[in-house]
Amino acid sequence: MAPGFVDVHTHDDRLLLSNREMTPKLSQGVTTVITGNCGVSLAPLQIQQPPPPLDLLGGTEWYRFADFATYLAEVERKPPAINAVPLVGHSTLRVGAMDDPTRPAREAEIRRMKEQLRAALAAGAAGLSSGLYYPISRPAPIAEVAALAEELPAFEGIYTTHMRDEGDQVLASLEETFKTGRRAQVPVVISHLKCASPKVWGTSDQVLDRIEAARRQQAVGFDVYPYDAASTVLLPELIEVSKRVLVTWSRSHPEAAGRELSEIAAEWGRTPVEAAERLGPGGAVYFIINHHQLEVGGMGGRLKPMSS
Numbered sequence: 001m002a003p004g005f006v007d008v009h010t011h012d013d014r015l016l017l018s019n020r021e022m023t024p025k026l027s028q029g030v031t032t033v034i035t036g037n038c039g040v041s042l043a044p045l046q047i048q049q050p051p052p053p054l055d056l057l058g059g060t061e062w063y064r065f066a067d068f069a070t071y072l073a074e075v076e077r078k079p080p081a082i083n084a085v086p087l088v089g090h091s092t093l094r095v096g097a098m099d100d101p102t103r104p105a106r107e108a109e110i111r112r113m114k115e116q117l118r119a120a121l122a123a124g125a126a127g128l129s130s131g132l133y134y135p136i137s138r139p140a141p142i143a144e145v146a147a148l149a150e151e152l153p154a155f156e157g158i159y160t161t162h163m164r165d166e167g168d169q170v171l172a173s174l175e176e177t178f179k180t181g182r183r184a185q186v187p188v189v190i191s192h193l194k195c196a197s198p199k200v201w202g203t204s205d206q207v208l209d210r211i212e213a214a215r216r217q218q219a220v221g222f223d224v225y226p227y228d229a230a231s232t233v234l235l236p237e238l239i240e241v242s243k244r245v246l247v248t249w250s251r252s253h254p255e256a257a258g259r260e261l262s263e264i265a266a267e268w269g270r271t272p273v274e275a276a277e278r279l280g281p282g283g284a285v286y287f288i289i290n291h292h293q294l295e296v297g298g299m300g301g302r303l304k305p306m307s308s
Contacts, residue, residue, distance in 0.1 A: 004031025009191055009223050011035070013042035013071075013086070014057045020080045036087030037191055038162040039131030043071035044088075044116050045096045052233040052281055053134050054091060068120030087160060088120045090130040090145065091137045101136050105144050117151050127157035129191075132164040132173075134233075142176055142183075149184030160189040167197030167241060167288075170207060178214045187219035194225045194289055197241045201290040228289040234282045236273045242286040245272065250282035 007025060010033045015022065025033060035041070042057050043065035049055075050063050057063075065071040068088065075084065090113075094101045097112040105113065117128060130145055131137050149159045159181060163173035174190070181188035190211075195203055214220050231248060232238070239245055245261035256264055256279055265275035276282070 002029070005029050006032040006034070008034045008189075009037050011037060011040060011056055012084070013040075014062050016075050016080045016084055017062075020078055022081045025082055030082065032083040032085065034085045034087065034126075036089050036125075037129050037160060039089040039091035039129055039134065039137050041068075041087060041089035041092045041129070043068045043092070044120060045092050047095065051095065051101075051136055053131065053136070054089075054095065055281060056233065056283070067116070067123070068125055069123035072124055085126045086124070087127050087129040088117055088125045090128060090132075090140070090148065091134065093117060093148070094137060094140070101139070103139050104141050110144060110147050113148055114151055117148055121151065121155040121157055125157070127152055127159060127186075129160045129162075131162040132176075133162050133166065138164065142180055146180050146183040149180060149186050152184060152186045158187045158189060159184065160191055162191045166192075166194050168199045170195060170197075170200055170203075171210060174207065174210050174214075178218065178220065181218050181220065187221070190220070190222035192225045192230070193222040194230070196230065196288045198290070225289075229285050229287045230289075231285045232283065234276045234280050234284050236276060238284075238286045238288065239272050239276055242288045244287040245276075246285040246287075247279060248283040248285055250279040252282075253279050256282070 005028070007030045012025070012033045013035045015024070016035065038053065040054055040056060042062060044067045045063050046066050047063045048060050050057070050059065054063070065074070072086070093113040093116055094105065096116065097109045098105055128148055132140065132145070152159060161177055163170070163177055165173045177188055177190060193207070195201055195207065211220055211222065239261065247256045247259050247261055247264065250256045261272050261275060261284065264279070265272045268275055268278070270278065
């Protein structure tokens with residue numbers, strides 16, 4: 001018997017406010033959620049139209065918190081039915097500090113992000129997350145991310161990351177992740193570890209060997225990923241490597257929700273990528289994992305838990 005489960009990778013920042021009963025989680029036995037993953041947190045940011053993937057959390061009515069303390073105060077005003085451990089999103093910080101997040105941050109912008117991060121950590125945030133895979137944060141070099149992560153040790157914070165590449169360049173992305181942790185001297189958690197491309201199916205042993213080697217020098221953990229699909233915003237690079245793509249939402253064509261992208265593309269006489277561009281902004285489920293090529297037992301039990 002378990003007293004309750006911890007959902008270590010969620011995007012429940014808005015759900016804590018919009019459904020304080022937290023029925024979707026409590027109904028599954030979850031009593032604690034980690035929010036703010038993949039570089040996406042609801043605060044600190046005030047913005048009219050959040051760009052992808054920030055729009056996964058909602059639109060104008062939700063991005064109204066200029067600082068993290070205000071967001072936490074709103075959560076605590078009518079406490080949700082479960083516990084929450086919030087992270088601060090690197091992408092959220094970038095959008096708030098930069099006029100153009102499609103480039104590396106300048107020194108003044110990094111200082112602004114560091115100030116916002118320190119304030120959030122002081123208010124109760126547990127760490128920093130990044131989503132380097134997404135276009136909004138992809139231009140950020142390791143120096144930018146490490147500079148922010150250097151604020152974490154003073155607050156005993158952690159760094160979690162949706163790595164820059166979970167497909168063909170997964171090993172290179174692991175090295176970048178380890179290097180960031182070493183430079184900032186912080187524990188690192190790799191979000192939803194997977195081999196998400198046909199070219200790297202069957203290489204999970206190499207991935208685990210590299211993590212095991214890194215853990216002899218630093219604190220590294222990862223989220224075990226038990227699914228054969230991933231869900232996020234519509235991205236052409238994921239469409240091209242997926243066995244199937246199921247549309248989950250579309251702002252321009254809401255009737256497409258729940259349908260196969262290939263069927264929509266055939267009806268429109270477009271390629272799947274062209275159809276996705278027409279559907280955007282939107283989201284999808286991507287079937288990109290081949291479990292016949294994975295050492296599932298190794299993923300779940302080969303490595304020991306990361307020390308706290």
